[in-house]
Amino acid sequence: MLEHDVIIIGGGLAGCRAALEIKRLNPSVDVAIVAKTHPIRSHSVAAQGGIAASLKNVDPNDSWEAHAFDTVKGSDYLADQDAVAILTQEAPDVIIDLEHMGVLFSRLEDGKIAQRAFGGHTHNRTCYAADKTGHAMLHELVNNLRRHEVKIYQEWYVMQLILEDGDAKGLVMYHIEDGEIVIVRAKVVMCATGGYGRVFNTTSNDYASTGDGLSMCAIAGIPLEDMEFVQFHPTGLYPVGVLISEAVRGEGAYLINSEGRRFMEDYAPSRMELAPRDITSRAITREIRAGRGIHLDGRPGGPFIYLDLRHMGQEKIMSRIPFCWEEAHRLVGVDAVYEPMPVRPTAHYCMGGIPVNTDGRVRLSGDKLTEGLFAAGECACVSVHGANRLGSNSLLECVVYGRRTGRSIAEYVKNRKFSEFDSQSYLDNAKQRIQGLLTKKGTIRLGALRQQFQDSMSEHCGVFRSEEVMQAGLTQIQEFKEKYNQVYLDDTDSCWNTELIEAMELQNIMVVGEIILTSAFNRKESRGAHSREDYTQRDDPNFLKHTLAYYSVAGIDVQYMSVALGMFEPKERKY
Numbered sequence: 001m002l003e004h005d006v007i008i009i010g011g012g013l014a015g016c017r018a019a020l021e022i023k024r025l026n027p028s029v030d031v032a033i034v035a036k037t038h039p040i041r042s043h044s045v046a047a048q049g050g051i052a053a054s055l056k057n058v059d060p061n062d063s064w065e066a067h068a069f070d071t072v073k074g075s076d077y078l079a080d081q082d083a084v085a086i087l088t089q090e091a092p093d094v095i096i097d098l099e100h101m102g103v104l105f106s107r108l109e110d111g112k113i114a115q116r117a118f119g120g121h122t123h124n125r126t127c128y129a130a131d132k133t134g135h136a137m138l139h140e141l142v143n144n145l146r147r148h149e150v151k152i153y154q155e156w157y158v159m160q161l162i163l164e165d166g167d168a169k170g171l172v173m174y175h176i177e178d179g180e181i182v183i184v185r186a187k188v189v190m191c192a193t194g195g196y197g198r199v200f201n202t203t204s205n206d207y208a209s210t211g212d213g214l215s216m217c218a219i220a221g222i223p224l225e226d227m228e229f230v231q232f233h234p235t236g237l238y239p240v241g242v243l244i245s246e247a248v249r250g251e252g253a254y255l256i257n258s259e260g261r262r263f264m265e266d267y268a269p270s271r272m273e274l275a276p277r278d279i280t281s282r283a284i285t286r287e288i289r290a291g292r293g294i295h296l297d298g299r300p301g302g303p304f305i306y307l308d309l310r311h312m313g314q315e316k317i318m319s320r321i322p323f324c325w326e327e328a329h330r331l332v333g334v335d336a337v338y339e340p341m342p343v344r345p346t347a348h349y350c351m352g353g354i355p356v357n358t359d360g361r362v363r364l365s366g367d368k369l370t371e372g373l374f375a376a377g378e379c380a381c382v383s384v385h386g387a388n389r390l391g392s393n394s395l396l397e398c399v400v401y402g403r404r405t406g407r408s409i410a411e412y413v414k415n416r417k418f419s420e421f422d423s424q425s426y427l428d429n430a431k432q433r434i435q436g437l438l439t440k441k442g443t444i445r446l447g448a449l450r451q452q453f454q455d456s457m458s459e460h461c462g463v464f465r466s467e468e469v470m471q472a473g474l475t476q477i478q479e480f481k482e483k484y485n486q487v488y489l490d491d492t493d494s495c496w497n498t499e500l501i502e503a504m505e506l507q508n509i510m511v512v513g514e515i516i517l518t519s520a521f522n523r524k525e526s527r528g529a530h531s532r533e534d535y536t537q538r539d540d541p542n543f544l545k546h547t548l549a550y551y552s553v554a555g556i557d558v559q560y561m562s563v564a565l566g567m568f569e570p571k572e573r574k575y
């Protein structure tokens with residue numbers, strides 16, 4: 001058995017920022033990070049457009065209050081306003097801190113950090129490093145971890161969270177390189193495992209975004225909050241689904257339908273292409289449904305619309321958004337200087353997650369906290385995004401709440417001892433589980449079942465939802481669970497068996513998918529990214545509340561928790 005004071009699952013921005021903070025405050029705390037990828041391959045590295053903060057470098061009239069208001073309005077009033085106030089007040093400080101660490105932000109003529117426009121933000125407040133912002137930030141953070149001697153277990157897969165009576169005691173992890181299984185005992189466990197884009201068949205997320213941390217917590221008995229709110233990003237490159245950053249529209253690109261018209265004037269006349277993502281994704285889906293989408297040969301009636309950059313000119317495209325140009329060129333052969341890009345909505349971001357308070361402590365229920373368990377980043381729900389996240393607020397959440405969670409762990413761990421538990425039984429169970437998967441004599445190939453599940457989620461719980469369609473999805477999930485028992489693996493080796501990892505990931509995808517669908521089924525209103533064709537209005541009297549979904553093998557129990565209001569009264573959301 002291994003031992004660390006603190007073990008953090010996840011080497012993305014949230015995990016790295018927390019680890020750094022603990023070490024800065026108390027270098028003697030023994031901190032380790034475990035990641036199933038190399039930390040620099042975490043999805044954070046792919047973040048493109050930028051990170052929001054009211055630095056006022058471009059727009060002197062900006063303020064944290066304006067940033068908070070935009071965030072709460074963007075969330076369709078479901079965000080917890082105390083958490084949003086912290087996010088927006090601490091934003092300028094975390095950016096300056098990143099800058100001091102060495103992050104190479106893009107500059108204005110006067111040498112200050114540049115800031116661009118972004119969807120749903122009323123001021124130009126998004127700081128960026130061209131369109132490779134996540135890359136610039138994560139590299140510096142990982143460098144800093146080495147300097148502070150944080151132990152990194154890279155390419156270890158965490159199989160289980162050890163949580164007994166609401167008390168986190170450690171975890172079970174599997175070494176992908178050689179198949180070794182190890183129990184880690186820790187005073188504090190932190191989840192920073194990122195999102196779940198791979199629950200859907202078309203996503204901007206990387207292959208590792210399979211919702212493992214969410215599923216691990218759910219299986220251990222922790223409720224998941226607001227999981228019905230799935231962000232579909234408006235501009236996934238067709239047909240691959242990879243992201244074309246909102247920065248492209250922030251820099252002035254148009255959305256065009258088959259008639260050559262900028263159709264956003266029908267949906268959000270004051271913000272046009274820079275309306276929030278939920279509204280823009282619905283607009284694109286409606287255009288496509290109405291036959292104003294485009295086919296690859298240019299005929300109308302097809303499955304995508306155009307993102308048109310041509311009027312921006314080569315110099316601007318190549319200096320501000322070179323990576324997006326390159327993606328379209330490499331993946332679909334489009335030269336965006338001369339041709340429009342084919343795009344449609346793609347599953348992008350998890351607004352809900354593991355419920356935490358503003359110190360990053362995980363909730364066991366609406367009014368009770370766990371011991372020794374913390375979470376931050378995309379897997380957590382402190383609820384700064386409510387029902388719809390604004391672009392460039394997620395990187396910000398990772399660093400603001402990563403830092404805060406690190407701070408509270410540094411304090412918490414002082415008074416915390418290692419807990420006792422029966423490590424042998426956890427080890428035996430894990431070995432049995434792996435052996436069971438490797439020796440299974442099934443009839444269904446893993447990849448086939450995963451594809452069926454992802455197709456089903458996209459069909460039954462996409463941009464628009466209704467009771468009938470979701471009911472069909474829930475029925476199918478029961479069939480998929482049966483099928484999982486009949487899966488077999490082609491690879492039965494214990495060295496670098498990626499198929500085995502994928503089998504465990506598929507189980508997580510299925511748990512998370514079922515929680516998303518069940519939470520969505522129960523929310524009988526339309527709010528933010530959750531848009532129901534049978535309940536088209538927002539319903540504050542009945543649903544201005546957070547969902548808490550408790551998973552068990554027998555079924556999912558849905559309860560609710562109140563929203564922290566205070567600064568801004570809920571109003572109709574218009575752009």
Ligand SMILES: Cc1cc2nc3c(=O)[nH]c(=O)nc-3n(C[C@H](O)[C@H](O)[C@H](O)COP(=O)(O)OP(=O)(O)OC[C@H]3O[C@@H](n4cnc5c(N)ncnc54)[C@H](O)[C@@H]3O)c2cc1C
Nearest residue numbers: 010011012013014036044049050158194377378392394395
């Ligand atoms: C293409 C793209 C572009 C984006 N652009 C922006 C942007 O411009 N601005 C913005 O604000 N947001 C953006 N986002 C969102 C933002 O990047 C993410 O929400 C954020 O980076 C998530 O960081 P994280 O630290 O929570 O998780 P991640 O960076 O996803 O890291 C998760 C970590 O957990 C580890 N892990 C997961 N499961 C296990 C397991 N079972 N065992 C061991 N380790 C595990 C992984 O290996 C990884 O190290 C973008 C997202 C995408 C997909």
